[in-house]
Amino acid sequence: MSAPRDRRPPADEPLGSITRPLADETATAPACYGCGATDLTRVRLAMPDSRPAVFASCPDCEATAWFVVDGDGTALGPDGVARP
Numbered sequence: 001m002s003a004p005r006d007r008r009p010p011a012d013e014p015l016g017s018i019t020r021p022l023a024d025e026t027a028t029a030p031a032c033y034g035c036g037a038t039d040l041t042r043v044r045l046a047m048p049d050s051r052p053a054v055f056a057s058c059p060d061c062e063a064t065a066w067f068v069v070d071g072d073g074t075a076l077g078p079d080g081v082a083r084p
């Protein structure tokens with residue numbers, strides 16, 4: 001019997017956090033990596049490895065990307081690898 005490790009949910013991410021103000025997500029996901037638009041749809045989620053992240057979708061060019069919260073603003077693909 002082996003207990004799963006590194007699967008703890010972030011203590012500061014309660015369920016229902018989507019109801020919190022979303023204004024601070026702009027700093028995490030500043031702009032579309034494809035066209036530079038800033039009017040993105042942003043959803044606060046967690047990466048499969050439990051890192052808090054923001055999923056951003058661009059209404060202009062339909063590009064999507066992940067941005068790690070408190071990261072360097074790099075747009076990541078669904079596999080966690082930086083977009084070109």
Ligand SMILES: [Zn+2]
Pocket residue numbers: 032033034035036037058059060061062063
């Ligand atoms: Zn775009």
